[in-house]
Every structure is written in structure tokens, then in C-alpha cells.
């Protein structure tokens with residue numbers, strides 16, 4: 243992801259999420275030394291994106307989304323696998339993420355890639371209020 247991608251990323255974000263990250267939130271996170279932000283492109287347009295916050299050997303996936311028009315073509319799986327590989331190269335060995343407990347599509351994607359549910363954060367999300375599953379992938 244570069245600063246030139248952020249307007250398209252934020253537009254997809256607004257379409258999908260009830261509490262979207264702002265352009266500033268993406269820019270600030272992307273420019274930090276301890277994050278990885280990537281995009282997938284189709285014909286020069288952003289089709290999907292993922293972000294991770296790194297803390298020593300631990301990574302936290304903070305963003306994963308695919309443009310609704312580009313789904314079910316393997317892009318989501320590809321960007322998650324790609325960000326895990328990039329994190330591994332930076333020394334990360336264990337990665338976790340939070341996901342809405344009713345988001346069965348994303349949960350299926352993460353399970354396919356080897357993440358397992360290890361806990362719940364009660365009422366983690368707003369709009370609507372909902373629990374988060376905490377999913378981990380260990381020993382990348």
C-alpha cells in the first residue's frame with residue numbers, strides 16, 4: 243500500500259464496515275515502522291487490502307477486506323497468506339486477529355489458512371454490539 247492507494251482503500255472500507263477506518267487512520271498506521279500494509283490490484287484498482295501491527299515475534303492482523311465486486315476469486319486468501327509471509331520475514335512467528343463472531347465468511351477464510359479460535363472478547367464491537375472471536379496462528 244502506498245499513500246496513492248489510500249483513497250480507494252478508504253472508499254472500500256466505507257462501503258463494508260459500520261465503523262470504517264478513516265484515510266488518516268490508514269496513513270498513520272501505514273507510515274509506522276512496525277506495521278505492514280498491502281493491497282491487491284486488478285487493472286490498477288485496489289481490489290483488496292490487509293494490515294498488520296508487529297510487536298517483536300507477535301503480529302496482530304488489523305485489517306482484511308476485499309472489494310465486494312472482486313470476491314470469491316481467491317484475493318482474500320492471497321492477501322492474508324502474503325501478509326503472513328512478509329511478517330515471517332520480519333521475525334514474526336505468532337499472529338492473532340479479532341473477528342465478529344457472526345462473520346462466518348471471514349472465519350472460514352481464517353480457518354482455511356490455519357487460524358484457530360482461542361478466546362472471545364465480550365461486546366468488542368459496536369454497530370451492532372457483538373462479541374469478537376480471537377483467532378491465532380502459531381509457529382508460522
Ligand SMILES: CC(C)(COP(=O)(O)OP(=O)(O)OC[C@H]1O[C@@H](n2cnc3c(N)ncnc32)[C@H](O)[C@@H]1OP(=O)(O)O)[C@@H](O)C(=O)NCCC(=O)NCCS
Pocket residue numbers: 258306307308309312313314315316317318319320340341342345346347348350351352354
Ligand atoms: C472475508 C473476505 C476478505 C474474503 O475475501 P474473498 O477474496 O472473497 O475470499 P477468497 O475468494 O480468497 O476465499 C478464500 C476462502 O474464504 C472462505 N470464503 C470466502 N467467501 C466465502 C463465502 N461467501 N462463503 C463461505 N466461505 C467463504 C472460503 O473458505 C474460501 O475458500 P474456498 O474458495 O476454497 O472455499 C471478504 O468476504 C470481505 O472483504 N468481507 C468483508 C470484510 C471482512 O469481513 N473482513 C474481515 C474482518 S475480520
